[in-house]
Amino acid sequence: GAVVSQHPSWVICKSGTSVKIECRSLDFQATTMFWYRQFPKQSLMLMATSNEGSKATYEQGVEKDKFLINHASLTLSTLTVTSAHPEDSSFYICSAMPPLGHGYGYTFGSGTRLTVV
């Protein structure tokens, strides 16, 4: 089946530093990946759509310079939270859609718990 690996699973960083989160499709190529943010006890909010070889498409209200997305290959998308602040603490999840016949719909990574202190 289709597998998406997300790393790290959790990270603690100091205010003002940057953190990079990786999302890899392990057994399929993903031209499109999605980044979500989940606040405690709330739903997933789509942050951006990551397209291989081109700029990401950000949802309204998401700061492009704050959340840098790079999709340099067909199996890897990265989200970098720049100059992190405590309000950026959240659970970040990526997802990808495998090609038809290769898995069962959208596949999600296991998420990254970011805590900014």
Add this chain to the structure above:
Amino acid sequence: GNSVTQMEGPVTLSEEAFLTINCTYTATGYPSLFWYVQYPGEGLQLLLKATKADDKGSNKGFEATYRKETTSFHLEKGSVQVSDSAVYFCALSSGAGSYQLTFGKGTKLSVIP
């Protein structure tokens, strides 16, 4: 735009009780509908899906039927287990070349022995 409304939680049930989590949606066209489950500290896993009206998705004893007339996709299970304790998300994809998912707020289910 698209939206998904699901019943507020938390829901607490005894083991072997019947479960219903309501989900209604608003969308243009003919969306695909999904239920995802999130266990504590983990990402989302697809539980079941339905792609057209009257389709029934089922998995692990859970079922949901795509009802276009009532724009609903309620999740049911006849006998819940402690291991079913998780957060359940209803979601839709509008299709038409879009892979974006719109999620409900999630319903936390706790099953007690």
